[in-house]
Amino acid sequence: MKDNKQKVQIEVSDGAAIPTKKDFGLFTAWHITLIAALSILLYLVIRYPDPYLDILEFVSDGIVVTFEITFVSIFFSLILGLLTGLGRLSKNKCINLIASIYVEVIRGIPLLVQLFYIYYALGSFFKVPPFVAAVTAMSICYGAYMGEVFRAGIESIDKGQTEAARSLGFNTKQTMFYVIIPQAMRTILPPVGNEFIALLKDTSLVSILAVGDLLRRGREFATESFAYFETYTMVALIYLLITLLLSKLVSITEEKMRPYDN
Amino acid sequence: MTTNNYIIDIQHVYKFFNNLVALKNISLQIKPTEKVVILGPSGSGKSTLLRTINRLEKIDRGKIFVNGQDITHPKCDINKIRMEVGMVFQNFNLFPHKTVLQNITMAPIKLKKIPENEANELAISLLKKVGIEDKAHVYPGQLSGGQQQRVAIARALAMQPKVMLFDEPTSALDPEMIGEVLDVMVNLAKEGMTMVVVTHEMGFAKEVADRIVFMDAGEILEQGTPDHFFNNPNHPRAKQFLSQIL
Numbered sequence: 001m002k003d004n005k006q007k008v009q010i011e012v013s014d015g016a017a018i019p020t021k022k023d024f025g026l027f028t029a030w031h032i033t034l035i036a037a038l039s040i041l042l043y044l045v046i047r048y049p050d051p052y053l054d055i056l057e058f059v060s061d062g063i064v065v066t067f068e069i070t071f072v073s074i075f076f077s078l079i080l081g082l083l084t085g086l087g088r089l090s091k092n093k094c095i096n097l098i099a100s101i102y103v104e105v106i107r108g109i110p111l112l113v114q115l116f117y118i119y120y121a122l123g124s125f126f127k128v129p130p131f132v133a134a135v136t137a138m139s140i141c142y143g144a145y146m147g148e149v150f151r152a153g154i155e156s157i158d159k160g161q162t163e164a165a166r167s168l169g170f171n172t173k174q175t176m177f178y179v180i181i182p183q184a185m186r187t188i189l190p191p192v193g194n195e196f197i198a199l200l201k202d203t204s205l206v207s208i209l210a211v212g213d214l215l216r217r218g219r220e221f222a223t224e225s226f227a228y229f230e231t232y233t234m235v236a237l238i239y240l241l242i243t244l245l246l247s248k249l250v251s252i253t254e255e256k257m258r259p260y261d262n
Numbered sequence: 263m264t265t266n267n268y269i270i271d272i273q274h275v276y277k278f279f280n281n282l283v284a285l286k287n288i289s290l291q292i293k294p295t296e297k298v299v300i301l302g303p304s305g306s307g308k309s310t311l312l313r314t315i316n317r318l319e320k321i322d323r324g325k326i327f328v329n330g331q332d333i334t335h336p337k338c339d340i341n342k343i344r345m346e347v348g349m350v351f352q353n354f355n356l357f358p359h360k361t362v363l364q365n366i367t368m369a370p371i372k373l374k375k376i377p378e379n380e381a382n383e384l385a386i387s388l389l390k391k392v393g394i395e396d397k398a399h400v401y402p403g404q405l406s407g408g409q410q411q412r413v414a415i416a417r418a419l420a421m422q423p424k425v426m427l428f429d430e431p432t433s434a435l436d437p438e439m440i441g442e443v444l445d446v447m448v449n450l451a452k453e454g455m456t457m458v459v460v461t462h463e464m465g466f467a468k469e470v471a472d473r474i475v476f477m478d479a480g481e482i483l484e485q486g487t488p489d490h491f492f493n494n495p496n497h498p499r500a501k502q503f504l505s506q507i508l
Binding site for chain 1: 316318345347349355357359368373417418
């Protein structure tokens with residue numbers, strides 16, 4: 001059997017380094033970084049509880065907010081991404097054009113500018129809470145990127161799969177949801193995981209909208225205590241630890257998603 | 263309109279790929295239980311013709327009736343027609359994310375709303391028929407090419423089609439696996455299935471075909487019984503084709 005199908009890997013470019021199986025040895029960059037970051041954090045907190053433990057306590061609710069924004073935004077951006085991806089593949093010229101323009105526009109505007117635009121510019125017409133504005137902007141922005149990931153994933157599935165499903169009598173929609181998308185998920189998962197981590201890091205941008213995320217809480221602490229070095233060291237270490245753990249989680253999920261591989 | 267005796271009635275069909283004529287004034291009528299084998303050099307339009315029967319390939323001119331229904335009509339519900347026309351592909355095209363059993367039961371469950379346990383029983387009986395009931399719970403990736411193709415045949419049969427289309431079913435197989443797939447097809451023929459087969463297996467064509475259709479450059483040049491076609495074909499292209507392969 002020719003197995004030139006289904007070996008497609010989507011290029012991973014931003015987000016974080018997701019460890020692949022061949023890096024799974026004991027001493028990888030991932031392990032070293034994790035151990036180092038964790039040791040420094042613990043050392044500082046235990047050895048110098050003032051100010052490091054205070055910082056940790058002060059920003060802990062910010063960590064929760066960061067995760068909230070991340071999960072809500074991921075949820076909506078996945079839905080938006082699936083719709084966009086399908087739209088970009090649609091034979092309907094109108095739908096196709098709308099999806100493509102959306103992707104072009106969003107990819108061409110920096111996220112920070114989008115955040116300003118939704119909160120301040122559109123905010124002069126519809127006043128929304130900063131959290132809602134933040135999640136809206138993140139979802140719209142990442143929806144466009146997810147759209148491209150979904151499109152590439154769906155396009156990577158062999159045309160024969162569609163033909164086989166159609167020849168059995170499945171219509172276009174059934175073919176997409178029963179046959180194509182479940183297979184595309186495998187190809188899509190690594191880049192989606194990557195976008196997920198990139199999104200988490202980008203949530204730091206929402207701190208400018210008066211959303212009390214990790215960075216915002218850190219800034220509040222720093223301006224009061226003037227302990228800039230200590231505060232931002234802690235903030236950076238926390239982001240790093242979260243990203244490292246998430247990237248591991250993504251790679252484990254990825255491995256688990258391969259029941260029919262051999 | 264069509265006379266109702268034919269299960270497949272292809273009338274003056276043309277198909278163009280850009281400026282190339284892929285099918286040129288093709289007319290072909292097939293009766294229920296008839297086995298038609300389409301032969302011809304590669305690029306002659308055999309697969310294209312086969313794929314027009316369930317509209318995987320759209321035609322530019324002419325009419326095709328399947329089971330009395332005009333599938334070229336814009337109002338035709340092609341999905342309904344396709345449920346009655348099984349198709350087997352050169353590259354099997356099994357669904358790799360489903361087990362063998364699920365590959366077979368998926369369409370009956372989702373499209374014919376057959377209860378799952380009934381569909382499973384049907385699938386097991388079909389797997390017995392193609393000789394691999396022990397592989398019901400493995401994924402297609404773990405099967406050999408010959409086994410995959412037999413599953414693909416079972417998957418098509420699960421919809422209880424009136425016609426089976428075979429598009430070079432043994433061309434992607436290693437030589438030692440061709441026999442097991444052909445055996446399944448021969449048995450299917452003996453049971454009275456209507457079959458349209460594009461193949462390069464001359465032995466199969468001689469044994470099973472009621473009629474051989476010879477195509478070249480998008481045209482049907484000769485048709486007849488295997489005896490006629492293999493022993494004294496009229497058309498010089500057919501003679502040349504046979505001299506090259508036999």
